[in-house]
Every structure is written in structure tokens, then in C-alpha cells.
Amino acid sequence: MTMDLNKLVNNALAELTETGYVENVVKKALEKTVSSVVDDLIGGYRSEFKTSLETHVKENLNVDMNKLNLAGYNVLLLNAAQEILDDQIQTEGVERVKRELTKMFSPLEKKEWKLSEIIEKMKSEENEDHEKDGESISFHYDDSFSLGIHVYFDPEGNESKYGCKYTFYISRDEKNKNVGRLNTLNIGGKELTNKQILNGFYGFDKFLFQLYATGATIIADHDYVDEAYGYDD
Template identity: 35%
Template structure:
């Protein structure tokens, strides 16, 4: 009477054979790539969730229990494959996302902006969904005709200049040297998230090295909020 074959042993031998032939590596690599592409496409635009999602995917992959198959280096294979694919996808899709945001935010950019125009945009942002925060916004101009001019702005009244949310540095020739939004220098993450309203104007002025006009005297800039009811 023939002995029934051990099914578990047959499966182990089959998987070990796939591993020796390199086929298992290809299967794992393709599956991880497909999973990560799906994750990136779904949540790449939301940076607050992106890293958590990838972390969960990595943790899930590492929890695969195949100790009974005795495949040495399997977890190392998964880790290296995940790291490689994440790096590739972030690089490629990150560049595409960045380019898309740049195209959108630079649409309608001009060669010249007035400080009053930017101030009005900041006031407009502050009153879009709520009442004016005070009678006037904060504005400080350190005008230096022979060097850099520093401009500090905030939608709230009486904010100390170094605590203002918005900043402009203007070259001697009037071109925009640098910009601060939310109290920080422009960075890649801000660009990826996109800009609107006054932030969009500030970014456009900086990105195109536009000329700023009407910034020499802060007394000439209307910083008051129009609180009159229609």
C-alpha cells in the first residue's frame, strides 16, 4: 500500500525550488511594487497621511509568517525591495506632483506686483470666512535703497515684526529676493501642497523674480480693514 504524500512537505519543497530559481524574488518584487503604486496614487497628495500609510504597508509586509518554509534572508529581501520601490515611486511621482503644482500656481504670474496688491490679498484671506481680526493688519517696512529691504506682514493687528506670518525681502533693483510664508522660508512641502490667495501672489512674485513696486513707505499702504456693512 502506497504511503500518502506529505502535503506540507510537498508545498515546502515547491516553494524552496521557486526560491532557488529566483522566481519567488520576482513574485515578491512585483506584488510589493503593485501595492506601493496603489498606495502612492491614493494618498500621495496628503502628506500628513502619506508616511503613515507607507509605514503600515511596510509593517504589513514584514509580518508575513513563513518561518516554516525556512527561507533564509526572506525578511531582508522584503525590506530591501520595499525600500527600493518606495524610493523610486516617491522620486518619480514626487517630481510629477511638484511639476503639476508649479504649473497651477504659476498660472497668471506677472512681471510686476505692488505691495498694496499683496496687502489687499492678505486682508482678503483674513475676511473670507470670518470677520476682520481688527481695525488694521500689521505691516513693517525696513526700506534700504542701497541694499536689501525687509517687509513683514500679518493679517492680525499689532503683531511684532519678527512674529509676522508673511515676509518679503526685496533687492536694491526692486526684484523679489526671498519670501516667507507661515513664518518660514519657502520649501518643497509647501509647494507640493499648493498655494492660494495671498500665498499664491507671494510665491509667484518670488518664483518669477518679479519686481515689487510701491513698497518704499509703509504710510502709503492701506492696511485698514473695511468693516462697513453693505
Template identity: 40%
Template sequence: MDLNKIVNEAMVSIQQDGFVEKIVKDRLQETLKKVVDDMFGSYGDFRKQLESEVKNKLNINLDKLNLGGYNLMVLNEVKLSLDRAMHIQGTEKIKEHLDELLTGAKSEYKLSEIIELFKEEANEDHEYDGEYIFFHCEQSRYSRGGGLAFIYFDKKEREEKYRCDYGLTVDLSDGSVKSVKVDGNDIDNEAIMRGFHGFERTMFQIFASGAKVIVDEDEVETSYGYDD
């Protein structure tokens, strides 16, 4: 038996079948895969170099950042958004209340009538029987007619008229109401959204409906009177 011949023929056959080429290719792929894994793996040199480079590029000095200014900017934007939402919701809320608040409003009131309504509510429990309200009316007349009446009143005596809980400013030329003070404050949108009741509602109706007020100062009765 010619052993060399057999080996040579086997090698030729293997070569023709591509066996050696396949083995070389597979081993080369395995080697390359291992090299890449080593470079990019958890402990690979390339990974370490890449991490180091990225950290250097992203090295932010927090002490130099104006975070206070940034926070203020964010807070201002949030406040602006809330203000917009509150304005939209508040406007809708005011619309809901207005029809109800203006129901029953009259086109004209006398000052003496307003004061009587005020006394009725203030002395509902008769705690002020026999006492007097604080009432002050001063008129500023114009040289060519007209003028303003500044009216201040409260449940009981005040040392200063400007500290009164209630007030009216009336244009004497046409009876229009220029300003109203209720419970120590001017009427604003926040107060409207909360709603008014009793005498405060009457004051709001006078102002919001454009009602006229006749300033019959001499007819105003400042005494609460007595419970019969």
C-alpha cells in the same frame, strides 16, 4: 571418495573465480565505512575535535566589539540612501507643482496691491471688520542710490515685527524680491511640495517668477474696512 581432493579442487575453483578476493574486498569496504562513520558521525571523536577547534577559532568577545559604532555606520548609510531617494522624488514632485503654481503670475505688483489681496483673504469671514492689519516698512538706502525695503505684515497687531507671518525684502533699485516669508517661514522645497493656495500662492509666484514689486508704501491701506 577422496574428500581432500574434492575440497582442494573446490578451493582452487573458488580462488580462480575471485570469490575470496571479493569477500575480502567487501568486508574491507564495510570496515572502512564503519570506521569513517564512527569518526565523522554525530558522536565521532573526529567530529567532536573538529567542532571544538572551530568553536575556539570563532570565539568572539562580543563585549569588545564596537557594535554602537557599527550600528551608527549602518544607520548613516541608510539615511544617505533615503536622502538620495527623497532628493530624486522631491525634485520630481517640485517639477510637477511648479507649472501649476506659476500659472497666472504677473511680472509686476504694487505693494499696495499685495496688501489688498492679503486683507481680502484674511478677512474673508469679516471677523476683522473695523480693525487694522499690522504693517511695517523700513527702507535702508545706499549712499549711491538703491537700497532695500524690509516689509512686515500680519492679520493683526504684533508686538515685534519679526514675529509677523508674512514678509518681503525688496531691492529698491530694480524692484526684485530678495526674500519672502509665508506663514512664519521662508519658502523651501518642502513647502513647495506641499503646495500653496490663495494669498500664499501669490507670494510664492512673486518670489519664484522674478516679478518686480513697486514699493508704494504711502498708498498702502492698513484698515480692513467694514462689510457693506
């Protein structure tokens, strides 16, 4: 049996053509050829086009440094730097606000707190080194109002209610006059400001803010408040 080589080649070429292989080979070959021609014309190290372009640029790009407005240039740089700085401050500020608010508005371990527990937390933080053992805090309680209760307290003793570091107002629950939520909160003798909130709170101040911000329930058990710093605090 005689092998028809021409027929085999023709059949193979026909099959490659149908699958698009030949077309791709031709396309790639053309791409290489065109790239080589263009590179020879304008991209070569010693090409005539490259030499002409360099000569044209050198002859026409003449900068007179004496005529440059350097003062204006400095202003331009300062403005650009200020824009970058403002953008960074804004970005950092937003991220900081997110971090601080996430921490401050994070839930406490429970939603209901006794007034006596709140006072004990302050005493525990203030007397961590037992320097106040045997001393007393300042504590004032006024429940003469029908709608709420005023509470004033301070880690130092002998403070009047208006001189206390911490003051808050508990809005009474309709069903239980000794239970409510913090309606107002003053720290350091001042109502809360945006600046204080953005700067963040720490320790007991943060705890009070979380009580206020998360709407925790307060049980006004003022009769159980211990005003003395114990030796175990």
C-alpha cells in the same frame, strides 16, 4: 475551332507560377502538414511524447517543503515589495513635483504689482467672512537701506516686525529706488524650504511665492497701504 484544354491549363499554371501563387500554395500546404505531424507527435492529448514528459516531471520534481527556507522567502518577498513601493513613490513624487511646480511657477495676470495691492490681497483673503471688519493688520516698512527695502506684515494687529507672518526684502532698481524685485521671502517666520515648495502653497501664500519665483516687479507705494480692514474687503 477546337479548344485545347491542356494548353489552357498549362498556360494558366505557368502564369500562376510566375506570379508566385503556386509557391505560396505549396508553402501553406507544407506548413499545415508539418504542424499536423508535430501536433500528433508531441501536442496531442494522448501523444506518447506528452505522456512520457509528464511521467518524467513527476518522477524528478520532488519538493521537500520541510527544507524550504521560509524566513528567507519572506525576506525576498519584502524586498521585492519594497522595491515596487520605492519605485512607485519615486514616480509619484516626480509627478507631484511637476504638477506643483507647474502651478506655482505659472505666470500671474500681470508682472508689476504695487505693495498696496499685495496687502489688499492678504486682507481680502483674511476677511472673506467679514469677521475682521473694523480691525487692523500689522505693517512695518523700512527703507533705510540703500540697496533695498524690508517689509513686514501680518493679518493680525499689534505684531512687532519680527513677529509678523510675512516678511520680504525688495532689491531696489538702479534707476528707481521705489521699484524692485523680491530678493528674499519668509512665510511663517521661516525662509522657504524645499519641503514647503514640494508640499505646495495655497491662497495668499501661493500668490506671494509666485511673485518671488517669477521675479515680478514690486512698486513700493507704502504711503498708500491701508492697514485697516474695510467693510467691503
